[in-house]
Amino acid sequence: MINRMDNTDQVHEAVEALVRLFLVQRKPLDEGRMDLDTDQDQDQETLDASHEARIEAAQEYCLRILGSRLAPSLVSDDMHISDLIKKKLMREDPSANKAVRFSHLYTKLSACSVLSKKWSTLYFLLAVSDQSSSVAQDSRANDHQPLSFLGLHNLDTTRVRERTSREHSNTTTAAHSRHGSMHIPTQISRTTAKLISAPAPATAYTNLLNDQSRYAQPEVEESALLRDLIFVFQGIDGKMIKFGTESGTCSIDHSANISNSTRSLVSRLTELGWLYKKIDTYVQTTLKEGTAGLVSQSFCSALQHELVDYFRLIAVLEAHIAKDTDTDPSKGLSLKRLLVWTQESLQRLRLMSVLVECCHDLQGGALVSMVHDYTQHGDPLIQQFIHHMLERISAPFYVIMQRWIYEGELDDPRTEFFIAFDPDVEEEDMWQRQYFIRKEMLPAFIGTSLAKKILSIGKSLNFLRHKCDDAEWLLQNHGVGKSLKYGDIAELEGSIDAAYVGTSRRLLQLLNSKFKLVDHLTAIKRYILLGQGDFIQHLMEALGSNLSQPANTLFRHNLTGTLEAAIRSSNAQYDDPDVLRRLDVRLLEISPGDSGWDVFSLDYHVDSPINTILTPVAMHQYLKMFNFLWRLKRVEYALSSAWRRQTTSARAIRPILELVPELHHCRIVCSEMIHFVYQLQYYILFEVLECSWDELLKTIESSTTDLDSLIEAHAKYLRDVTSKGLLAASHDANMMPRLLELLATILDYKVAQDNLYSYALAEIERRERLVQTADRRTRHGQWGLTDQDETLDRIPEEQFEELVPGLLRTLNEYSMQFKRELSNLLITLSADGDSDLRFLSFRLDFNEFYMGSLKASTTAAAAVSGKKATASR
Known part of the structure; x- marks a missing residue:
């Protein structure tokens, strides 16, 4: 009980302090002037009593509010309050749109299980509505009854009104707002200074007194x-x-x-x-x-x-x-x-x-792409807003794209488009390198494949204008496309596909018909890749003697004349004159000790626009292939020459019985070398060149859709030819050096064999001279044979011991070296992962002659080492 009394006293003291503070802070601005105008004879006690009465009235009113229950006097009825709101909305809006919307919202509210006091919520919203005229009128009519229109209990303010009427000369009437808050403006007498300087009744309000200067000003409107x-x-x-x-x-x-x-x-x-x-x-x-x-x-x-x-x-x-x-x-x-x-x-x-x-910090396509990313937002309003902005933002971007697609002009002064231009690129590389895609400027709604088509369209138009000089077609199809703008991506893709198909088809048609691309490729295959057999044979025979000379003794005009003679002597004379005009002789860089075989090369000149496909890099690859095939042809030509010499000299050198086994062995080794060269040529010319050529023609006829695909098809053909023909497809990097060393060994063996046959023929001539001398002596009545003619049927002793062993030893060394290198090459080919190279290994050793010999020699070596080990024990 005592605690309750203490709490009550504390509440009374707090309310009194707040009221006094409030009245002091609401001091009128003209207080000083009113104090000066106050009659000097006014009773000071009357002013103090009036001030205390106002404080008491305000305190009593605050206590009544704090002690009231503030509970509504109405029954909680959801349907009733809903009907009241509907009627109110119908009065405000005769079209009933607001009432219908409220009905939908009320249905959702009724189904909501989270809110438990739905009626209270609706009643509160209806009560505080500023649109209710009846509420406003009731508030003005019952201004003396605060909160009466809200259905709250009336608060008795009779005592306040009586005291206020007695003090009407010095105070203003208490005003009540429509929400029931009460303002009590008053005049403060000279005792205000005492109230301000007096300590607060409770320490909790000290901070409020410190801020009184702020609230002393009028509230900002x-x-x-x-x-x-x-x-x-x-x-x-x-x-x-x-x-x-x-x-x-x-x-x-x-x-x-x-x-x-x-x-x-x-x-x-x-x-x-x-x-x-x-x-x-x-x-x-x-x-x-x-x-x-x-x-x-x-x-x-x-x-x-x-x-x-x-x-x-x-x-x-x-x-x-x-x-x-x-x-x-x-x-x-x-x-x-x-x-x-x-x-x-x-x-x-x-x-x-x-x-x-x-x-x-973004520009161009990157800016458009960034804005486009926000179209993926889930809110349809935001999507619509971003789409509307993108139509304006991307307008210059689409203007650049439109000129590029339909005119082939890149009008991009600030480098905002995703296609860039490099002015320093050579003419031959215009298609591959002059125009390229900048991925940082590529919008997200344009995929990589679509961007490549756009790039190809513009390049094709530039190619037709500057390379093919196709002004008539460009004039007829200039600006035929419709205007491009941001919107339907499918429609954009359709426009791009139509322009892409039209320009690519026209370009490929011109390259195949007007500029004879396939004819030039065929000419390179026939002459540079040695596919025209009769021409190569005539050229080899005509140049054989000249190319055996030192390289610095050759002259290009002499070789050019020989080339023209080979053309006239073969079926090449019936080819297109434009093709034959492009065929020429080329001398490579001369090094000390080089012969004509090392520096001679055929060349094929190409110009625009064919040089876009047959670029200098591609022609360099053809040149490498020609040098290898030419070396292979040289070996074939040398072996053919050695075989002819063996055949024509066989009967003549038969009397030299000491050399018969060696000459027979030479024929066997030469046959092995011929077999190796022929099988290698067959593999390159048929398995590699012909198969790759057939695949290239099929690709050009059926699969090429634009110049890029045509260039890629030719590049694939060239890769297949060089990788398989030069044995670069092997995982062994030493494959080609081994093959070149093997061909060099064959040439060395041919030279050693020529030396042996030259010696044999010289020996036959010596013996013939001795026979002629004996016959002459016999005709003169002398002895036909003398002691000096004992070597008539045999090689002289000094030559047989000094000269012949050296020749035979050289032949035997080159023969063993050839077999050893060939065996190693076969082992590498048979173990390679490429099926074509394994098939080449099978063709070179179809009866396992070399591999069998290698196994036998390996077994013999193992047996010898085993005997040595046993003997040492």
């Missing part, structure tokens, strides 16, 4: 804040609301008498201002710099276009503020209504602010 906000919305500082030094901040004058709730509301509204200022700063900065690209300028234009509705809203708000000031401010624009009205603009400015922040 809402219309003044609205006017300031209009300036802030336009990025301009107001009187009380100013932009902060940091980005995205606004400050409100701390000395102004503004409640915390109002400050919070104003702070929310200032977001609109600094968002606009951020967007406007970006636009002005970008346009002033002068270095912004067309897409960036279009982006700024789109932002300014979207701000038109925002400016229109500001104009409407400003008109409302001016109108409301002239009429009734209580019914005009308020901060809360302003917050509702600006929500749509706030959302748009937030989106634009995000775009500005993300696209600040």
Whole structure:
């Protein structure tokens, strides 16, 4: 009981302190003037009594409010309150749209299980509605009964009214707002100084007294804040609301008498201002710099276009503020209504602010791609907004694309398009390297395959204009495409595909018909890759003697004459004169000790536009292939010469019985070498060249869709020819050096065999001379044979011991070296992962002659080493 009394006393003391503080803070501004005008004879005690009476009345009123239950006197009926709201909405809107919308919302509210006091919520919303005229009238009629229109218990204020009427000469009537809050303006006598200087009844209110200077000023009117906000919305500082030094901040004058709730509301509204200022700063900065690209300028234009509705809203708000000031401010624009009205603009400015922040350092296609990423948002309104902006932002981008696709011109002064141009590229590499894709500028809605088609279209148009001189077709098809703009990606792809098919088909048709691409490829195969057999044979026979000389003794005009003679002597004379005109002789760089075989080469000249496919790099690959095939032909020619000599000299050198086994062995080794060369030639000329050529022709006829695919098909053909023909497909990097060493060994063996046959023929001539000498002596009556003629049927002893063993030893060394190198090559080929190389190994050793000999020699070597080991034990 004592505790309850103590709490009651504390409450009374707190209420009394608050009332006294409130009355002191609400001191009128003209208090000083009224004090001076007060009659000097006025009774001071009467003023003090009047002041104490006001304090007592206010204290009693506060205690009544605190002690009341504030419970409604109505029955909780959801259907009834719903009907009341519907009737109210029907009175406001005869079209019943609001009532129907309320019915849908009420159905959702009834189904919601989270809220337990639905009737209370609806009743509260109906009570605080500002649109109810009956509520306003009831509030004005019952101004002396606070909160009576809300259905709350009437509060007896008789004593307050009586005391107020007695003090009417010194005080104003207590005013009650429609929400039941009571303001008690009063005049403070000279005892105010005593009340202010007196200590507070409770220490909890000391801080409130320290802030009394702030509340001593009149509260800032809402219309003044609205006017300031209009300036802030336009990025301009107001009187009380100013932009902060940091980005995205606004400050409100701390000395102004503004409640915390109002400050919070104003702070929310200032977001609109600094968002606009951020967007406007970006636009002005970008346009002033002068270095912004067309897409960036279009982006700024789109932002300014979207701000038109925002400016229109500001104009409407400003008109409302001016109108409301002239009429009734209580019914005009308020901060809360302003917050509702600006929500749509706030959302748009937030989106634009995000775009500005993300696209600040981007240009061209990268900027368009970044904005396009926001179309993946789940909100359809945001999708529509971004799509609408993209139509403006991407307009310059699509203009550049349109000129590139339909005219072949790259008008991109600020490098904003995803296709770039390199002016330093050589003419032969124009197609491959002059135009290329910059992936950083490629928009997300244009895939890599579509971008390659766009690149190919423009390059084809440039190729037709500058290389093929096809002005007539370009004139007929100039600008036939429709205008491109952001929108349906499928429609864009359809337009690009149509332009791609038309230009590519025209280009391939010109290359095959007018410029005879296939004929040039066939000529290279026949002459550079030695496919024209009779021509190569005549050329080899005509040049054989000349090419055996040192390289520095050759002259190009002599070789050119020999080439023309070989053409006239073969079926090559019936080829196209344009093809034969391009065939020429080329001498490689001469090194010390080189012969004509090492530096001679055929060449085939190509010009524009064929040099786009047959580039210098490709022709260099053909030259490498020719050098290897020419060396192989040289070995074949040498072996053919050795075989002819063996055949023509066999009968003549038969009497030399000492050399018969060696000469027979020479024929066997020479046959092995011929077999090796022929099988290697067959593999290269048929398994590699012919198969790759057939595949190339099929690809050109059926699979090539544009010049890129044609170049790729030729590049694949050239890779297959060089990799398989030069044995580069093998995993062993030493395969080609081994093969070249093997061919060099064959040439060395042919030279050693020629030396042996030359000696044998010289020996036959010596013996014939001896026989002729003996016959002459016999005819003169002398002895036909003398002691000096003992070597008539045999090789002289000194030659048989000194000269012949050296020749035979050299032959035997080259023969063993050939077999050893060939065996190693066969082992490598048979173990290779490429099936064609394994098949070549089978063709070279189909009866396992070399592999069997290798196994036998390996077994014999193992047996010998085993005997040595046994003997050592």
